[in-house]
Structure formats: structure tokens, C-alpha cells
Amino acid sequence: MKRIYWIGVLVLILLTAGIFVYTEYNRKRADSYSLKPLFKATALDLLKEFSDNEQQANLKYAGQNIIIEVTGMVKEVIKNEQGNYTIIMGDTSSLSSVRCSIDTLYTSGVNNLQIGSIATIKGNFNGYKADEMGIGADVEFNFCVVTSQAPSSK
Amino acid sequence: MNQRKIVLVFLIFFGTYSVDAQVRFFTKSGVIRFYSKAPLESIEAVNKSGTCVLDTKSGLVQFSILMRGFEFKKALMQEHFNENYVESNKFPKAEFKGQVLNNPTINYGKEGSYIANVKGRLSIHGETKEIETKGTVLITGGKITINADFNILLSDYKIEIPSLVKDKVSNSVKISTSCPLDILKS
Numbered sequence: 301m302k303r304i305y306w307i308g309v310l311v312l313i314l315l316t317a318g319i320f321v322y323t324e325y326n327r328k329r330a331d332s333y334s335l336k337p338l339f340k341a342t343a344l345d346l347l348k349e350f351s352d353n354e355q356q357a358n359l360k361y362a363g364q365n366i367i368i369e370v371t372g373m374v375k376e377v378i379k380n381e382q383g384n385y386t387i388i389m390g391d392t393s394s395l396s397s398v399r400c401s402i403d404t405l406y407t408s409g410v411n412n413l414q415i416g417s418i419a420t421i422k423g424n425f426n427g428y429k430a431d432e433m434g435i436g437a438d439v440e441f442n443f444c445v446v447t448s449q450a451p452s453s454k
Numbered sequence: 455m456n457q458r459k460i461v462l463v464f465l466i467f468f469g470t471y472s473v474d475a476q477v478r479f480f481t482k483s484g485v486i487r488f489y490s491k492a493p494l495e496s497i498e499a500v501n502k503s504g505t506c507v508l509d510t511k512s513g514l515v516q517f518s519i520l521m522r523g524f525e526f527k528k529a530l531m532q533e534h535f536n537e538n539y540v541e542s543n544k545f546p547k548a549e550f551k552g553q554v555l556n557n558p559t560i561n562y563g564k565e566g567s568y569i570a571n572v573k574g575r576l577s578i579h580g581e582t583k584e585i586e587t588k589g590t591v592l593i594t595g596g597k598i599t600i601n602a603d604f605n606i607l608l609s610d611y612k613i614e615i616p617s618l619v620k621d622k623v624s625n626s627v628k629i630s631t632s633c634p635l636d637i638l639k640s
Binding site for chain 2: 324325326327329334358362364366378380381382384387399401424425426427429431432433435436438440442443
């Protein structure tokens with residue numbers, strides 16, 4: 301009787317471990333819309349933070365799945381050949397920008413974003429590319445969702 | 455009639471001149487994919503934010519991508535890729551600096567598909583190796599698109615495969631790039 305009990309416990313442990321491994325292995329990334337941002341910043345402040353001290357800014361935003369909410373002026377909305385959207389935010393007179401690659405699950409309405417409007421976007425922080433090619437520096441995000449949009453205050 | 459001819463000559467000249475005269479082209483939305491075939495499961499990911507600059511006069515070409523920008527279908531794979539394989543916190547960028555060796559044979563002012571022999575230095579995971587590959591330069595509608603496929607070995611870049619999955623993960627990775635370029639206005 302005791303033996304059967306222990307076999308039962310062992311099977312239960314193995315089954316639980318198996319289910320855990322299977323679920324973990326097939327786990328999809330968390331839904332971008334439901335993620336809470338760890339940081340909030342304006343596009344211009346974020347760019348300045350990196351251009352002033354890249355090393356320090358990299359330390360601040362180090363790690364995986366760092367969600368940042370960025371607010372800034374929409375400079376451009378790009379749709380590539382595969383239908384993926386990227387929203388470019390920042391100062392129109394500068395080549396440097398915050399670039400947000402939009403989550404393919406949340407593209408609805410992106411096409412209607414007005415150039416010059418103020419948008420708030422949250423996304424997964426990928427890093428910073430300093431201007432090494434003479435085409436401006438960029439802070440890059442992916443899996444982005446647009447959380448709000450307002451006309452430009454200018 | 456003479457006026458028409460002049461306009462025609464003007465259009466032909468400036469139609470071809472528009473691409474030919476520009477020297478630097480770029481994109482910040484280049485698509486870079488990698489694919490690794492393995493017995494357990496094939497691994498693939500895409501990065502849609504590749505930066506690329508091409509100087510059509512000198513043939514110099516430069517790529518840059520952020521490793522954390524690679525998107526995988528499975529979250530666990532993406533986490534392992536960043537933490538255990540490429541260590542993206544320590545080595546956030548991958549870069550390529552090279553030269554189109556047969557640049558003078560590519561007529562950037564004429565539509566067509568040209569083979570480009572490219573040689574340069576690829577840096578990943580803090581390691582730099584010289585690579586040589588064939589790509590294509592596609593010129594159509596006044597736009598330039600550069601594409602290239604090549605293979606790298608993870609061991610060349612000191613990317614270690616954990617011993618537990620050594621037999622299940624391939625050391626060879628195929629990289630594909632596709633970059634539609636815009637004129638770089640100075």
C-alpha cells in the first residue's frame with residue numbers, strides 16, 4: 301500500500317515537471333498591451349540621456365523585457381514590404397530618433413497616426429545605436445503599442 | 455519639336471542621374487533573419503531594425519543591428535538567445551564593415567539586378583571575423599535594394615552552445631539580409 305502511494309507521488313511529480321517543461325518551452329511572450337512600463341520618458345529626454353552618457357544609460361535600462369513608455373512627436377510612420385510598421389519619434393530637425401517597431405498584433409490605427417502629433421508608445425527596449433555612420437543616433441524598441449495620441453501642442 | 459527633344463533629353467539625363475549622382479544610401483529598417491536547422495527544432499528569428507549605409511561611389515557598405523531586436527516565436531528561445539548565447543547585455547550590437555569588390559561593374563544609374571561580391575569584417579559577440587559573400591544589388595524604380603545570404607559558424611564568434619543541447623543545436627547559422635535603401639540627403 302505504501303509502495304503504491306510512493307509510486308503515485310512519483311508519477312504526480314513527473315507529470316507536474318513534464319507539464320511545467322512543456323508550458324515553459326512553448327511559452328509565448330507576454331502580451332505587449334498588458335505590460336506595465338518600468339520607466340516613462342519623453343523621446344527627447346531618452347535620446348539626451350544616451351547621448352550624454354551611453355554607458356550609464358545602458359546600465360539603467362539593462363536586462364531583458366524592459367518596457368518603457370515613450371512620449372514624443374511623430375516624425376514618420378514607415379510600413380515596410382512585409383507590412384510591419386515603425387513609428388519614428390523625436391525632433392524633426394534632427395536625424396536622431398526613437399524608433400518603435402509596432403507589435404503585429406496591435407497595428408490597427410497606426411496608419412492613422414498624424415505626422416506632428418504627440419503619441420505615447422510603450423514597447424520593449426532594444427538598445428541604443430550611437431551615430432557612427434553620420435545618419436543620426438537611435439533608441440530602438442520592438443513589440444510596441446500605441447497607448448495614446450494627441451494633436452501637436454505647437 | 456526641338457523643345458520636346460530637349461525636354462526628353464533632360465528627362466532621360468536626370469532620370470538616370472537621380473540614382474547615379476547620389477553617393478550614399480541608407481536604411482534603418484533593414485530586415486535581418488537568421489535560421490539554424492537542428493534535429494530537435496529549427497531556430498529562426500527576425501530583426502526589422504537593421505541599419506545599413508552604402509556608398510555607391512566607393513562601394514563601402516556598413517551594417518549594424520541590436521541583438522536584443524531579434525524576435526523569436528517562443529519567449530524562452532529569445533531569453534536563452536540573449537542571456538546564454540549572444541550575451542546581448544555585454545555585446546549589444548553586431549556590425550559589418552565591408553566593401554563591394556566589384557563596385558565599378560555595378561551601374562547604379564541603370565535598372566537591373568547585379569551580383570555584388572562583398573568582403574568585410576563581421577563583429578558578433580565581441581569577436582571579429584573576415585567574411586566574403588555574394589549578394590545582389592537590385593535597382594528598380596530609382597530605388598536600391600541590397601540582399602545577401604551567408605552562413606556563419608557560432609564557434610567562430612565564441613558563442614558557446616550549452617553541452618546539454620550541443621547535439622540538438624547546429625553550429626552553422628544562415629543569415630539573410632534585405633535592405634531597401636533611401637537616398638541619404640546631406
